[in-house]
Each structure stands twice: as structure tokens, then as C-alpha cells.
Amino acid sequence: MNRGSVEEERLVPRSTETKRELYKYIRIGITTFVTFVCCILFFFIILRYKGFADTWKKIMATAQPIIIGLILAYLLNPVMKFFESHLLKFLKPRMKSERKAKKTARALGVTGAILFLFVIIGLLIAAIVPSVINSIISLADTLPGNVQSFISWINGQSFGDTEVTNMIGDYMTKATDFVENWFRNTLLPQANTFITEITSGVISFVKGIMNFIIGIIVAVYVMMIKETLTGQSKKIIYSVCSPKTGNIIIEMVRKSNEIFGGFVTGKILDSAIIGVICYIGCLILRIPDSILVAVIIGCTNVIPFFGPLIGAIPTLLLVVIQSPIHALYLLIFIIILQQVDGNIIGPKILGNSTGLSSFWVMFAILIAGGMWGFAGMVLGVPVFAVIYYIIRRLVAYALRKKQLPTETTKYIHMTHVDEKQNSLQYKMRQSEPVKSDESDVEFGEAPGEENQKNQ
Template identity: 30%
Template sequence: MPWWKEKRTYRILFIALIIGVVIYFLYLIRGLFLPFILAIVLVYLLNPLVDRMECRGSSRVAAILILYLGVIIIVTSLLMYGVPRIINQLEKLLTTIPIYSSQVEDMVNRIQQRFADSTVPPGIQQIVDERINWAEARLLEIVRTAADLLLALVSNLFNIALAPVLAFYIMKDLQYIKGRGATLIPPRCFSDTCRLAREIDHVIANFVRGHLIVVAIVTVLTSLALALVGLEFATMFGIIAGLAELIPYFGPFIGAVPPVALALLQSKWLALKVIVALFIVQQLEGNIISPKILGDSVGLHPLTIIIALLAGGQLFGLAGMLLAVPLTAIARILVSFTWEKLT
């Protein structure tokens, strides 16, 4: 019988059609990905605790509800203190951006005037002027981007509130979901698929749990350190520094640029204090916090991580840098598995 008349061929075509329809449907609803991503993050954070409570005799639903109650108490306490403070800082920052912009322009004009009065060759002077203008534009862009990111969090409150609801049903029926997924795997591929799923789950779990704990610690430490040295918008800059920790190697520098730049606009002494404070926090993070919590969480060589971050940033910007490491770790698992099967 010709291959195009075999049942297996029609089965493969049907599966390919289903996969294509699902991918296209996901593309159409891509704007709803945020609550699902947040729900998965919540599942990775809370499900181990739910499993432990269930092993000790509690029902799964009761365990989830108890954990949710604890999380609600903690989050509500943080929001009651943090949200009004962050909103006030955002409003103040948005009103002071024009002032800081004029200060940057004055600074640039003074530097350009010094170069114009010096004996620097015109070609080099032009290059320096262009670099100064570029730095000015980048500085203002960083400040505006930081403000836009925080405002985006506020504007996505509905999606953020929807995530715990989705996470509840995922955790409640997690074993059922796994069982249904297992029935879709052909018997000859079952052991290999389960092995791949375990390895990928291990990498994602380490990345999500470990990095979010580091983010929380760095956010608190940075906010306190900047507040102690007297920098405005300390809480907001602490959040930015914490979120930047999701980007290995480059994250500390990205998180340090906005507060140092703002401090420079106020005084060199304040800038020095901010640099020292951030240096101390980063030393604690790099030498104590991350090694204890993360270890070698994704199993990638540092050079591989740097290349992945550069490629992700070049292709997809900030989102690419955030997702570069876990996606590269998953790709490494898939490539290693495929190579093992081919050799």
C-alpha cells in the first residue's frame, strides 16, 4: 500500500493540523499570556508546599486555600505600605523628568563647550558630541522605560488578579492534568518523554523559585540601602534592581544605571554613596545570596549564558534577555537528548 494511503500518514497529518490550529489560536490570544505565565509561576512557587501539606493529611483544596490566605495577608500588607509609596514616587518622578532633562542638557552643553574651546581635532570632537548626545538620549530613555514598566504593572491589575484563580485550578487538578497528558503519549515514547519532562521541569522550577527569592531579597536590600544614603525614589529603584536580577551578569549593571544617573544629577557625593551602597548589595548577592539559593540552577556554562543573553537582547529586547537563560537551558536538554538518541 502506498505511504499516502496508510492510516499512519493520515494520523500524522491530523496531529500536524491540530498542532497548527493550536499554535494559531495561541497567537490570536497572545495578549492573554500574562495571567497564564503568572499562574505557572505561582504553581511552581506554591505546589511543593501544597504537596507537603497534602502528605501530612490535609486535603489538597484546603492546603491551597490555607496557602492563599497566607499569601493574601502578606501581599495585602505589602500593598498597603508599598503601592501608595510607589505611586507617589512615580508621580513625583514623572513631574521631575523635565527638570532632570534640562539638567542633562545643561551638562551636555557645558561638556560640548569645553570641547569646542579645546584643541581637540574637529573629527574627534564631532564623535564625542555624538556619543554625549547618545548617552543623554539613553539616560532619559532608561528613566522613562522604568516608569512605563511600573505603570504597566498597575494597568495589568486584572490580569495579575486572574493569575491566582488559574493557579488554583491548575494545582487542584495537577495530577489529573498530568495523567491526561500521559495518556496522549505513545507507549514507545513514554519513558523518554517522561524523562525529558522531568529534566525540563527541574530547570524551570530551579529558575523560577530560586530567582524570585533572589529578586525579593535584592529588592528589599537595594531599597533600604538607597533610602539610607538619601536617594529619592528608593523603593522604585529597588524594584527595578530586583527585577534586573532576573538577567544574569548584566542585571546588576542594568539595575544600577537609573539610581546612579539620578544621583549624578543631584551631586557627585550622593552618586558616590549610591555606588558604594549598590556595590555592597551586589557583593552580598553575588557571594552569599545567589550561591546559597541558586547554585548551578540551570547547568549552563557562563559563556553560554552571556551569548544567550546577548542574542536574546538583540532579537527580542528586554523580554528576550529575561527568557534567554531558561529557554537556552531547555534547548540544551533537548539537544543533548536528541544527540544521545542519534549516537
């Protein structure tokens, strides 16, 4: 009896332990299933539910002036700080109250930043509009003559067989008939539709101008009270989160601002320098529409990697119509200019502000450009750099908790992790790891961060 009771006592704990493991796996399975279903429902609501999409579009349309204002305030903040710092040095000794001097310097700095914005917009309009008008007029003047010369050349050629000439004449006749029929049967009956679309476009343009003006007002208010907004944001974060989590969020936001702001402001400055150099070079080479070409090259240079190609295509088409030989000169000049920018000017201004390798830069541009167009191509790199930084910090934190190394080079030739010793194992004796800069350290701890305190 005693022996049987002992065996029963041994069986009961084993049975209980088995049930606990079973319940554990059931809970894990249910949690995974519920998470998967919630993800499907979430994406279904976003992508399929029309009411959500319409509500989101209405919210974004209503908040457009605020979004424009926040973007303008962020871009103009360095300009405002430049004016403010120099004006504060001038006003401090000349005013009785330091607080009054700071307020005056801030107001004058904001005014200077807004005036700087208007000057840039005015210069762009003055550079683009006359050049575009002149190009259209020149094209309209030269195109009929070029077409007539082509027709005369065809008529003057002796092909030996009149079938070729007749065939060309038949095609030109058919093309003329097609254009005439399209004008009568398609364009005229849909004139009301075109007028409605044009009216809608004009209304949208006017709304855009009004939103931009309101956005400038919002930017003025944001720049005037940016310290107060920063303090309120931090207060909300620490009221909701624990001090440890709040510190992590603040550090992430600070680093994101450093990456994003450094890239955007640096790229704008780099593009402005490239635009000025391009204009000077076009004047020396006597390229037609030098101002328009320089503006297009400078603006498209904001896009990393593909910017030079995007800017070269319209400028070459614009110049080749007027002078093919000058288009060849422009092509050679653009290639040289982009090499100088990529190897000298760009690295000096931007440095390694994003911490991304060339592969991830191209990856970010392709994905973001495919999803959000031109804006995605411009902002895709800094946004992905921020995401990359956050993922890298999370991976490094998880590895440190497991007492595993964070350097990427140590994982290249490893085969497995020894569960008992908790160390990386290699098939053969490990050679010295290859040294790499920060851009090559993927999903690990950045250089200089290994000895930081765990957050």
C-alpha cells in the same frame, strides 16, 4: 562458452550492485532536496505570508489570558505547595475524612498564593508610584532654577571676546524658535493623531488589566486541578508514542521543569533579597528615592549577567539629578552589592541549576534579548539550558550507540576515529584528561549519567 557465461554471471551482480548504490545516492539526494525545499517553504510561510502572521497574532491575542494564567500558576505553585503542606498537617487530625482535608488544604493554599500575589503587586505599586511622582515634582521644581543658574553663570563670565557670548545667545534663540515652530507646525496639526494613539493606549491598558484578571481566574483553576492535567498530559503522550519514546519525553519534561523552575524561582528569590539589601543600604547612605532605587535594582537583577548594568543606569541618572555626591555613593554601593550577589548570595540560592558556562549564559541572553526584548533576557537562559540539555542527551545517546566515549575532554586532542577498532586516535600518547565539572561538559554525557541504561 562456459567461460563466457561465468564472466557474464560475474558482471551481472556487479552491475546490479552499482545500480543499487546509484539508486541509494539518488534517494539520498532527492530526500535532501525535498527537505531543503520544505524548510524554505516553512520559513517563507512564517516570515513572509501575511495571512499566517495575522492569524497567529489573533490566536495569541485571544489566548493571552490563558497564557497569563498558566505563567501565574507556574510561578505561584511553590507558594501554593508551601501553604498546602503546612495546612494539611494542621487539618488532617481535625477532619474525619482525609480527602476533605486535602481539598480544604488545596483551596486554602490557592487562596494564600493569590493573596500573596496581590500583596506583592500592592507593595510594588505603593513603592513605585509615590516615588515616581515625588521624583517628577522634585525635577520640575529644581530644573528651572538650575537652568536659570546656568544662564546667570554664562552672563556673569568674562570671556574676553563677546563672540562666544553672542554665539551662545544665538544658539539659545534658535533652540527657542525651533521648539516654538515645532509646537505650532507639528504638535498642534497632529493633535488628533496623538489623541487617537493615547486612546488606543488606554484601551490596550484596560484590555491588559482585564486579561490579567481573567488570567488570575485561570491560574486558580489550573492550581486546583494540576494533578488531573498532569495525568491527562501523560495519558495523551503514551497513547500517541511508544512506551520507550513516552518515557524519554516524560524524562525530558521532568528535567526541563527542574531546570526552568529552579532557575526562575531561585532568581526571583535572589532578586527579592538583593532589593531588600539595596533598600537598607540606600537608607543608611541617605540615597534619594531609596524605595524606587531598590525596586529598580531588584527587578533588573532578574536578568543574569547584564541585569546589574541595566539597573544601575536609570537609578544613577535618577539620583545624580538630585545629588551628584549621593550618585557616586550609590555607584560604589551597587558595585559592592553585585559582587556579593554574584559570589555569595546567587550561588547559594541558584547553585548550578542551569548547567551552563558563563559563555553560554551570555550567548543565550544576547540572542534571546535581541529577538524578544526584556522577556527574552529574563527567560533566555533557562530556555537555552533546556535546549542545551536535550542536545547533550541526544549527542550522548548517538555516541553510545556507536560505542564511542561521551566525555568532552577525550575529544580535545584526538585526530580521528579508527574505523576498524572504533576508538579515538591521538597524534601522541594521550595524557590524563582534565577533570571538569558539569558546566564544562559540552554536548556529552553529564557526570553520573554514563552508566545509566540506554533509553
